[in-house]
Amino acid sequence: MALSTKNERRRAGDIPVSAVIDIGSNSIRLVAFRGDRRTPLVLFNEKVMAGLGRGVADTGAITPEGLETARAALTRFRLLCDDMNVVRLYAFATAAVRDARNRDIFLDMTRRRCALDVRVLSGAEEARLAAYGVIAGIPNADGVVG
Template identity: 30%
Template structure:
């Protein structure tokens, strides 16, 4: 059987991900994966701008990724850009320069497409069953919410309230102060009325967090119970009281102290405070005893779509 190779590049607002895979009939083998904190939203996201420094970091990382892709002789490259690029006034120029420099066509996806790929990734991870779940993926620029089960998504939407945006707007003191948390919660109340209405309509009974912040929170929790995550597992349980204990700790420590928490990684240490505030806010509306943490998100959703030949963009479009 001839196996296909493919490269997925997820150009997130905070983190760029590379995933090199070999595709079989219904699954994939990871050849290589890497994530780099490029932070293309830093300094410009709330001005709808990708700064020159952010571009330099992005080009450096994409050049590194392209060398790895070429080293595996991979020609099927699926590159996605999300909130920071789709909202930037210079986003299309940025994408054109990537094409010119690296011959990589970046597909700038809208919020609904992003939410769809995240749903497919979470479903692929085995985190869902027949009950109704609220799923969330906290990016640097946007947060995607999906309500559905292991059969279909009933509702999905993207909100421009990602970690870099919240960090720039509300987290001025370190540790964060109560006034900033209050203002952040008022902002969420203002921005998330459609989500709260959807929660009341569909009444999800489970909460799933995808990748990123949830990976780090579950890593930190596993450290507290002296357990290691299974390498073959893609779904992990974080008890609500375990999350709440971690969140209270994160809200009272400064950056240097947060970095010392076992399981913390430097690329999450800044945004994890406002991200935890967001999760705490959402838990007011979803009566769960535990959070399900899916290590699969957008890039695995893209692979799921590749395997079913229903990827958002056909390979012929990537030239």
């Protein structure tokens, strides 16, 4: 009986929606999903090319254009999450934001204008999470991934 009830809830959409925003050096991606860790059902997956790392590589800072592209993408992603009734939203930033001398401006912008609390990953955290992603996508992965 419990299985039937669980299946009925699944069909009714009672399983909460979670989402992850990955703010990388080249792109910003939103993935929204429903379900458990082992078998999530992807509901939405979109990537915006922001090129945040270009400015950081050239000048040490995210360019004004990069900030504006990121702001527009993150505002849109936040609205999409609200429309999908996302109950858990995780936003992570990697090397471009971590290394930018204007990272505080970027993080303040995401907090104030996009209503997002972005967590900047350390290099070690970024590497560990990337490895988890490879293992999840390729269960028998062995060796070096580059």
